[in-house]
Amino acid sequence: MKKGAATSSDFFVRSEKVASTVKSLSRAASEQESFNQDDDYTSEKSTPQSSHKPLKKAAFTRTAQKELQKRLKETNTNASEEDSDIEHVTRKIPSKTSFVERSASRQERNRPPTSTSGRSSHSERSQRSYSTENDTDDFPEADKREDYENNNENGDDNESETESSTIRQGSPTRKKTSADILAEESSQLLLGQGLADGNIWNVLVFGPPKQRPKEDWEKWSQLTFHPSTKSVNSQDKLVDDVEARVIEDEGLYIGEPLQLPLRNLNRLENRLLKEQSYEWFGPDGKLIGFSDPYRAEPVKLVPNESRQMEFEKNVIFVPARLDPFQELQIDPRQSYEMVLELGTIQFTHHPLFSKEHILSAKLEEAFAEYAARNLMRLTERATNKLKALREAVSHTKQAYSNVISQLKDAADVAERKTLKETTENLKDRIKNYRKEMQRTCLDRDQGYWDDRAALVSVLELWRELKTLRREQGYLNTTPKLSIMEIPVDPKEDKVAWKRAIEEEFNDLKEEYDETYETEIRIYNEEMKKFLADRRKQKKSRTFSTSLEGKTTTQESKSDSDEEDTLRDESSTKKPKPPPKFDPETTIKAIEKRHAELRRQPGEPILMLELLKSSSITATNQLPTGSNKEEQRRKMVQKLKVEIKIWFNEKEVYTSKPRSIQPDFSGFLGLSIPISIKEWPESLEIQVIDPTMKLNVERIEVQLPDSKTSIDRCNTQRSQFSSDDIVRVSNSGVGCGIPFEILGKDYSAQCPRGFITSRIGWSTDTDGNILCPVGLEKLLHSAVTNESDRKLKQFMKGKSDFDPNDPKNAQWLNMKPGKPDEKHHLLEAGLMSPQKATPLRITENEFAEEGFNFDERMKEFDFCTMESIQQSSRFRLLHLRDEEVPEFRGLKMIPAFERDIPTDIFNQYERRLKEDMRKRSGTDPSLLKPSRKKMLDDESLYESNRLEKIREMRLSVLHLFENSTKQITFEDLVVEEQIPDIGTLGLNLMALFQPRRPLRPTRKERKRVQGSNLIDTKISLIVSIVRAFNLPMRKDTEVGLLTTESLTGVQVSSKRMERGVGNYATVKPFVEVWFQRSVCRTTTALGSNPTWNQELQLNLAVPNDDYSQANLSRMDDLVYFHVYDEVAIDLLEDDRRRETDIHQRLEKRWLGTISIPFSTLYTNGRIEGTFKLNSPPILLGYEAQGMASHFGPAIVGKNSQQNPSSAFTGKGPGAGTPFSNQKNAFITIFLTMQPSVTPSSGLKEDSQSGETADMVAHVKTWKNSHEMKFPDRIVRPFVMTSEGDTLLCTRFLKPIEPPNTLLTTDNDLMRAMEDLAHYVSLFPCVRDSTLGIVDFSLWFTSDTFISAPGGGIEDHSVLLACYFMHLNVPCWIVQGNAIPDGPTTFVVSSFKGLGEDKPISKQLKNAVLIWNACTGDYYHSNDNFCPLQRVWAAIGKLNVWAYTGEGERPHQVDWDVGKAKCWLPLFVKPVPESKIPCIQLATTRYKPSDQVQANSLAQRIERNLKEVFMKWRTTTKTNWNRYCSATLRRLLPKLEESKLGRSKSSDLGTTAESTVTLHSGSGSTISLNEEHLIELREIMASYQMTGFPLQQPYTNMECIIETVFATGVHTIDAPDVEFAVAAYAHAYPASVYSVWVYVAALHRRK
């Protein structure tokens, strides 16, 4: 709007006007809203007539809006059509009016929306008052409002306005507010516009704020309720005056109540009480709630065996299944149909049963039993069997006697034997028969009894029924029992009776006779034994008493007494003689039994028949007074049943109601076809009684098997029942209520009955059964499901079953195993809870069944492990998931096995095999040194040396997999850091600092996290500033050299001369190699060149994966090679020199530094001056001395003034501490674009090996230090190979170095140098390539040595331990170094040493800083010491954090005892026993094996030659064998010079005499010159450039890489020849120092 005003000024007024219109309109709208709200209230509260009004009003406003829009548009279009701002206004209007509309439609809400968007011109205060008015005004003024409403209905808004104002006149604060004025204005405006038509518009006015009278507040307070926080009396919480029960005392289990703040709980209770909702309170007067779900202590979810079991028990297993239709792959278009036919229904109990019904039902039941018995004729069968048995016995007896007689006659032994056997057989048989007879006898008697009982019960029930019928005077049921008597001849009967008794008696007697013999024999034997025992006991007792008299120990006496008595008891059981057969008593007993059980002789046989012949008394014939019966009959007539069919738990069919006969039976005659689209799991029938509203349980119907068609199946009767309790007012007995008939109490009956049905598959016209295939296969699972469901239902049904009670846990844990058994068990167990036995049985059976959970777990397996192994695809997926390096990040694994190449696992398997061999093969090879095998093993082993160390360290990391994957907030969320005061202050300071545009400083860039760089390319930015002290080019004159060597004149003097003449300036340039991509600087001039050049290299990330893990895993090196560019003149014709230039540029390697990418990655940037790694000998070049101001003054003096001092004297050239003058340096800056930060890896607070006290102490110490110096990273804890975090002091302990390295003479300094060199030969693995950033992983030295190799720290530890063995005070210093970043160095000092030690005076006060990885050492004052910042020193038994100001080594006061600069961890010395060392007492070294080293050297040479030729792709490579041989000879000397410099003098006899001569006589002869002398013959005919390279042996690849880096192979002059020689020196513990001599030879013209 304003913009519009600015563009056209004459428009301004108009638009303003429109704006004001809009404003007022909107205000009006909002007021309307308020009115609408008032409307709501009244409409809801007052009259129903007015409820339609709001709608009307909404309609009003809508029409009004349209009108308004139209008019406004008119005005606008009149004014201008171009102006968009006006357009904007008009567009805005609908939105505001629509607001009105919406608010109008929001009729239901009582409260007005607090949004006051429409009332823009109001002050906040008036708004507030207004809204409060709206809120509360309505209560007291409801009546008035109604009046107003009536007025308002007339639709006159002006009136309404006045009305409202009159209403408000009563209020005391009435004033003409600005709102009123505005409203008036707007209304005038509207009138002026012609919009004030009251029929269209509802113009509303703001009322003034209103004070509330006191009574309003009172009413208000009546409507509100503030629940108090006081506790409620528990008695109040109960509805009646019931005593609060203490449920826990009643033995029911209640868990721990949930802990809530009491205040809130009370408030809740008070609120509930106010609402009178007592149902929230339990009988104990407490809130009903779940027990506390929280555990008291935090739980770490560890796969604990027992807990897992617990967990597994609580899992209810539902086997996963596909839809069987799909599983079976049936044609879904075909229809499957099942038919259920329902025949009849019969209630055996129903609430409308009269008493007579009950009885007759019972009668029928009893009769059914009787009939069944009669049909089965159990008794008769038993008697017949008995008869048969009897005969059999007599037969066998005969046979027996026959045999016996034969036995007597038989003389032959064999015959006798067989006969005897037969007698035995027969005897056995008789015995068996007898047993059988006894059993049958019992059966028969039982049968008699049951028969009688059945008969009697039927008769009794019939009698009862008769009396009942008589009493009530009418008949309700049809059953009629007809009793037929079959008369019998009493005489015959008697005879039979007697015979029976006789027979039985005979049986018994015979039996007795048979058994008597054996019994008497047994008795006699026992008697004998018993007597013998007796005698023995008597003896022993006397004996023992006499013994005890001697020992007189009371206890033993009593003991033995007890024993005696025990023995007595056991043996004094006097055997009883077998009872005599008493015929009289036996007969009596038999007679008695018969009399009890059997039909008496003469008693007629009763035949019963139940007929349904008696007619039911018609209703009109009912005797008077039986109204209830009439009612009942009426009810029965109305009685109907419906049948519902449930298929798979879904209701599929409901029948029409069928009427039921008065005898409660009904014919259904339904045939229900069920067409199946789903797998049939269950089919249930439910009987519904709509009149009585019985809740009848569903009946399961057994699903038919696939072969059962409906025509062929039989009808089944299925029982149904219900638990309902129904009381009936008529003569029916109801359900679930006990009742009595004829004074006899009957227990409650539940409605039940049976229904006849049959089910089968229907057939199509061809007679095919319409059943899905494979039904049988799945039927079983359906059954298990079924039982599950039943179990669940059962659980649900049991209301008094307390699931919280721990006692019931086993029931809940029950899982469906064998379904039927389980179900029975459950019922048996729970139905009779008073019995203890069933419970125990079930427990046992559960245990036996064993819950074989593994079996169950199989269901969850995707497939078996074997099939994973067999299937290459699964295996591939599996390996990828396990992040096996060969398969990590593999993409698009094919879906079919056949698409996977067969050789994909070859590499992996080969590696596995190697690993296996390494693990198993190393030890036997050590024991049995078969040379050949050992070599093979070694070569394999060596090739993977680095890998092995890495693997070892990774395996430790695996212990911490959880913590490595710990993700912090910072990893996920980018957040602005809070600026602290310090940075703010610095920023402010920066403002006031003088500007120095000519000295730009590097600003820290914001670092990006690795995972952010999905698409961005990372590039390496290298800025090469300058180099200094590069060697000078020296054109070696052969003649000069030869003379020199021959004359033996002091070379030093000659050198000075030569310095003038033969030296030429180098033309150096720098090449940066990274991942085999190269970038170079321009060529500079001179030994101290300045490039100031920035280079950029792309970073190629494996797999294009810029993730953190991947970046940190990269172990590529960034090489900086300094070359000399040599122009070789090729111009043949000197005459053309003036015009033509024909040169070949050759680069000659001067030196290298390599910086691991991982270092750069972890540090972000690397900046500094680095020592160039130049070879000790550079043929064709000579290092020049550095200007004195570069080196520390004191050192310079040392080397110059005392050239023959102990530490410089014997070892001239490279390697001495103060030989920096010889070294070249290069200043570089290295960073990445964009700057990528690694995430802080893991936290070190995993499990600790230290005591809690120690951890706490160290942590407080560390924290207090970090408070002061947040930049200094002090890590007193390190991680060990076992995964413990330990105090790092535990690693320090004197360790004896290998014997061969210990020199006999007392040169301490040299011994240290040797050891440093030795330690530096161990391969080094950077932790950061393993993703370890934030903590250090230290291995004990024995692991380090046996590996061999490890991290930087491991090197330091070993070196420090060696120094300790030499009694040199030393510490491991944690600090920041270039280029490594945070790392460790070893610092040694000679201060504490006694005078007896052979140390030079210069070293007395010197502090040496050793880099254990390279073997270099520096004076603490050395400016080029890579250690830049010192943070902490770790000594034996203590750690000191550096608290001094300057962090540079030369600024540090190296006396750790000074409290000013060093903060000790333990102020008081701690005894060693408290923090014992974890290093092994003795370390065993594998003896050095030079033979192996030689073979290694051969291999290296061979490999190098191969790759060299490969690199030189374009030209032929000529090898100068003679030169190679010479070089090979030279190499061992280099190693000697590096190691034991004194040894060279002892070597005199073996090595070349010339060299020995020179080195022995003139200490100042440099190695370089030695080599020159040696090579002079070659030099005579060739111009030669070359150099030896030294490095520890890690693997072949590393060596090749270094050689490649020198770029010698790039020389492609046509006549160039090469020479390569390699030498490996073996050291103990399979450590090798590898020397490679590379040279290029040009034939001299």
Add this chain to the structure above:
Amino acid sequence: MMESARDIEGNNTTFDSMMSNSGLGGDRKSRHTKDKQAIISSASSSSVPTSFLLSVIGRIESAQIFGVDDVYCKYNLAFGNDWTITSGMEEGISQITMKDDDGNFVWNFPLEVTFKSCNPHGWPQLVISVYGSDFLGNHVARGYGSVYLPTCHGSYVKTIPLFVPESSSFLQKISAWLMGRQPEFVDPKLLAQSEGRQVVRVQSNGYVVVKFEVVMKDIKKLGFLTSSKTITENYE
């Protein structure tokens, strides 16, 4: 018989490394590529497909975010190792939209992408991050949300609830408010994974409505069932 055998052989030989040796070349480079050799099977001519296709057409229709005036959204697709995009864009940024009267932000930003895969593991997810300017004009995150692409063919309307990460502390909150730099997720694709989410607290913030039309090819032929209700559909 012979022909099919040749087919299989042909498949075996068509394995190729995913990585193209981009310029840098050399032994060193190939070492990396060898390690991370990726398997890809070319579309074979045989009747049985080796991979299935999932084509998703749709649009990010609208959003409802409260208390914001203008927003734009960015979508990413996160998917597993066995998935590749054969056509369509993996990421996209929409226009900035103002809200309409009902408070809806409508983008109607089209989305069309076709995946090829052979393994449902790592099923693609759509990750939506909504940004908008705050009262100072800084662009801040207004919501993040993710949803799995439907696993069945058909038409879907998905309402994706949004949330934004909360500041780690109250002080940070004030600081973020002052500096106009609300906390954001380092990588929106983090939403597609469950790892490490426990460290973040988020605030719920509105919805985005996305419409998908999903077409699939060959998934049944590879033996995967994506729906239980495909009895009839599969046979028609």
